[in-house]
Amino acid sequence: MRTDISVTVNGEPWLLTVEPSDVLLETLRSKVGVKSPKIGCERGDCGSCTVLLDGHTVRSCLVLSVEVDGHEVVTIEGLNDEGLTQLQQFFVDMNSFQCGFCAPGIVLAAAELLDENSEPTRADVQEAIGGNLCRCTGYDPIIDAVLAAAGAGRGTQ
């Protein structure tokens, strides 16, 4: 039973035809062409497919495309109209990532944290990215950058 859905992705309205079994992660990558949500574990454990759904992080591998009809999805491509956010710039400047596979998910998880808590502790940052696996860095340079972004003011702007 194909269904038409309308969804806003990174500020752009999209009208998409999907099957009930289509998963948001695949729809974003194959139909919308947004490649930053990564295909990792596909069972909600690794966080690499994280997107913002109506402003909150969700696992796009665990959301059906039909469920986002009428909703707003943001990936890192849509975080900022003009280049990198301050938070992303800190990640770059502090060399936080190595292979980068986890970066889109971690950027969004950290952006959501800073949206809700402008003065996070190290433990707050660890908790916020607790569902995002990174196999390269040992997390410390990532956490340092989030704390630096928070310390520099608003991390998401």
Place this chain on the structure above:
Amino acid sequence: MTIAQVFDYQRPKTLDEAVQLLAEHGGDVRVLAGGTDLVAWLRDDAVAPDLLVDIKHIEGLREIVDLGDALSIGSLVTFADVLNSDLVESRLPIISEMSATVASTGIRNRATLIGNICSAVPSCDAGPPLLVHGAIVHTFGPAGSRQISIDDWFLGPRQTALTVGEIVTKVVVPIPPGGHGAAYVRLSRYEGEDLAQASVAILAPADHRFRIAFGAVAATPLRARRIESLLEGRAITPDLIAAAIALVPEEISPITDMRASKEFRMRMSEVMLQRGLRASVERLEGNGPSYGTNLM
């Protein structure tokens, strides 16, 4: 990996409409709320429905209501909603403490507390705290409304007392009169995205009629009634704690799986009971560790 199944999807606006859809399709229909279990199960072919009924567009199910001597938690209330609720934090702090241990933010933003007990895996975090509070599960179906005691809810792994055609609307969680302390102690391999290897919930009301429930150490979350009887009305002393711990092997039947051995689960359940008992009594008396403190 895509979902290699074909099914329909409906998005009813009312409970009546939802129940009618369920009735028309019989056993091959699944209710979809947060989907964090269901979508993974669809991908694994662990379930094979003809139809998903998405209840997220039914009004009134995403509410936490203060009933005075209880809180009502609607079936669309997510773990993130619970953590954002001052009402839950002040009246049912163990529910907040438990919710903070569930997976991670990206899951908690989507996963519902009631979905957790409907999935009913043995390690479900919501089970033990609802058991110690004597929660009542409210359902709606073709025969009208039902109220099911949480004690009668869990029938086996992924099996509940919910019958075909019924939807859970809310869970009503009683709050003991006269203040209480409680603790949810959870063992996992690491913080973040891991299921509980073992868990225990303890409720210490003012009259010391303790309630204790374990998770992930039997086919379902379960009350430890022998230990409750032993402790009833008594002051918690080191000797009494030792006697309670000695009863743990009679209460639980852990298995060995990829996350822990049965011996480890058994021994750690004893340790967790001891720490949780102390913390809940201290919290009752107003001098315990703050809720959310990791006791493991």
